Amino acid sequence: MTKTHDSDVAFIKALAELLRENDLTELQVKRDYAEDDSLNVRVSRQMMAAPVATVAAAPAAAAPAASAPAAPAAAPVSAPADPAQDPGAVTSPIVGTAYLSPEPGASAFISVGDTVSEGQTLLIVEAMKTMNQIPSPKAGKVKRILIEDGAAVEFGAPLVILE
Amino acid sequence: MIPRWPEGVGQVILPTVDSTSLEAARQAPHIAGPTWFLGLEQTAAKGRRGRAWSNPAGNFAASLVYRPGGAIAHRALRSFVASLALQDALIAATGRTEGLRLKWPNDVLLNGGKLAGILLESGPSETLIIGIGVNLRAAPTQAEVETGAVAPVSLLSETGTDITPEAFLDLLAPAFAAVEAQFLTYGFDAVRTRWLANAAKLGEPIHARTVTETHHGTFETVDAEGQLVLRTAAGQRMISAGDVFF
Numbered sequence: 001m002t003k004t005h006d007s008d009v010a011f012i013k014a015l016a017e018l019l020r021e022n023d024l025t026e027l028q029v030k031r032d033y034a035e036d037d038s039l040n041v042r043v044s045r046q047m048m049a050a051p052v053a054t055v056a057a058a059p060a061a062a063a064p065a066a067s068a069p070a071a072p073a074a075a076p077v078s079a080p081a082d083p084a085q086d087p088g089a090v091t092s093p094i095v096g097t098a099y100l101s102p103e104p105g106a107s108a109f110i111s112v113g114d115t116v117s118e119g120q121t122l123l124i125v126e127a128m129k130t131m132n133q134i135p136s137p138k139a140g141k142v143k144r145i146l147i148e149d150g151a152a153v154e155f156g157a158p159l160v161i162l163e
Numbered sequence: 164m165i166p167r168w169p170e171g172v173g174q175v176i177l178p179t180v181d182s183t184s185l186e187a188a189r190q191a192p193h194i195a196g197p198t199w200f201l202g203l204e205q206t207a208a209k210g211r212r213g214r215a216w217s218n219p220a221g222n223f224a225a226s227l228v229y230r231p232g233g234a235i236a237h238r239a240l241r242s243f244v245a246s247l248a249l250q251d252a253l254i255a256a257t258g259r260t261e262g263l264r265l266k267w268p269n270d271v272l273l274n275g276g277k278l279a280g281i282l283l284e285s286g287p288s289e290t291l292i293i294g295i296g297v298n299l300r301a302a303p304t305q306a307e308v309e310t311g312a313v314a315p316v317s318l319l320s321e322t323g324t325d326i327t328p329e330a331f332l333d334l335l336a337p338a339f340a341a342v343e344a345q346f347l348t349y350g351f352d353a354v355r356t357r358w359l360a361n362a363a364k365l366g367e368p369i370h371a372r373t374v375t376e377t378h379h380g381t382f383e384t385v386d387a388e389g390q391l392v393l394r395t396a397a398g399q400r401m402i403s404a405g406d407v408f409f
Contacts, residue, residue: 093235095388097374097404103213119287126404128268128389129211130239130283150374152404155236 083146083158090137090160092153096127100149108149110160114142122160125153134159165333166255169340173198176329181207184284184294187228191290197229201332208296211282217307221300222317223328227293227339237351238285240389242269243358244346245281245293248339250361253278253297255334257324264363266313267382267391267407272363276302276316295335299326311408355385364409369393373405382407 083089092098100108100123109121116122121133122142140162147159168174173196180186180202187200202224210216218224231238246269253271254260262274269281279297286292302315318324346354359365362385369382371393380395390401 094239095236095390095401095403099212103209105213121287127236128239128242128283128403129281130242130285132235132239132285133287135287152373152375 083144083161084156086158086161088140088143088162089158090122090134090162092125092155092157092159093134094125094127094132095155096125096132096153098147098149098151098153098159099124099126099131100145100147110142110145112142112145116140116142116162123147125159136162138162165330166337168333169197169337171196172336172340174201174332174336175199176201177203179204179206181205182209182294183224183226184209184282184292187226187292187294188284188286188290191228191286191292192288194228197227199225199227199332199336201225201328203328209282210280214309215307216280216296217303218296219301219303221328223295223297223299223331225295225328225332225335227295227336229291230289231291232289235285236388238289238291239283240346240351240354241291241293241343242281242283243351243354243385243389244342245269245283245295245339246271247354247358247361248335248342249279249281249295249297251338251342252331252335253318255338256326256331257318257322259322262321263361265358265361266363267385268389270313271297272313273316273318273321275313276321277308277313278316278318278321293339297331299328299331312406313409351387351389355387355389359385370408371402371405372408373402378402 084091102109102124109123110116116136116139118136118139120136122136123134125132125134142160143163144161146161147153153159173194175198177183177186177200182205183200183202190198190200204220205218205224208216208218208224231241246265249271250263250265253263264272266272270277271279279295282294284292298315298317300317300319302317302320305314308315318326342354364382367382368379371378371391378393378395378400380393380400383392383394383399386392386401388403390403391407393400393402
């Protein structure tokens with residue numbers, strides 16, 4: 001595949017089209033051209049009457065704690081950090097409905113601050129009457145839970161951030 | 164003629180069990196191949212998201228556990244494989260095809276009533292558990308099911324066919340193996356085409372209820388990911404999780 005600026009633009013346009021046509025809210029694609037050379041595209045759009053936010057409002061970019069005495073807020077507000085880009089993000093392997101507990105009324109699989117082991121179930125994403133247990137990809141600590149119980153999630157949507 | 168039991172597939176018959184899917188999950192780490200757990204009595208049968216599933220004696224309750232591998236999104240398409248296999252087993256049991264329809268994603272209807280329910284769980288180590296309940300002898304009363312849901316029916320009352328759970332498993336296990344082989348060899352499209360040919364209310368208005376909303380529209384198709392495609396006043400809508408009402 002030859003890589004040109006024009007073909008990248010065409011690719012992004014095609015994705016935007018796909019988003020509209022299929023009534024999606026977000027789409028993320030990684031195109032590998034060669035080793036260490038790839039295009040990462042994420043297109044999203046605001047929906048009227050959006051069905052439950054798939055991503056909880058992200059607090060402002062994770063600022064290093066070591067920052068000096070707070071500078072006056074002169075700088076323009078930076079865009080919130082994209083949780084999907086967080087190296088500790090666990091993303092949804094399927095489009096569906098996310099549940100934080102095994103069944104209504106039961107206690108949640110995890111809470112913020114919990115230590116989890118590799119393979120431990122973090123939550124469930126239901127699709128086609130299949131309850132998909134989402135395993136933790138590694139041992140770690142639950143830093144954030146980005147979705148609410150019963151939220152609609154897209155493929156690739158960040159669900160949990162581990163550290 | 165009873166088809167042959169599929170090669171390499173195990174069978175465990177439990178006189179009584181809390182739930183065949185729970186037992187399948189407990190045994191999953193120890194299985195040597197695909198294994199069916201048949202429960203003659205279930206003391207804690209569960210439906211989707213903890214809903215009650217009534218399981219009177221003589222009805223069928225079994226769970227298949229195996230490790231199909233593949234991506235999670237691909238594994239979930241077994242919903243359609245299982246409902247087609249169940250329909251095939253019911254045709255083998257009754258000798259008739261009429262009245263049997265499939266409701267998205269995997270309910271089997273007979274004469275417009277709910278005859279069976281299927282619930283899948285995709286767990287650790289690429290394990291998939293397919294729990295199948297069929298009202299062979301008795302259907303729960305209307306009071307036991309959710310308001311607005313399809314009325315339950317039994318195979319016995321609708322067709323006069325009286326079959327034991329053990330005999331029904333002898334039909335279902337080979338039927339599942341056959342549809343699974345079709346899925347693995349020819350892909351989801353082959354399964355989807357057959358499923359759509361047997362779908363209830365295709366091209367007709369239906370309601371689909373998700374956790375947050377209810378959508379009304381025309382049931383257009385099932386897409387390549389298994390999602391229900393509805394044509395609504397606000398445009399096309401894909402639904403991956405929810406309940407369908409007519």
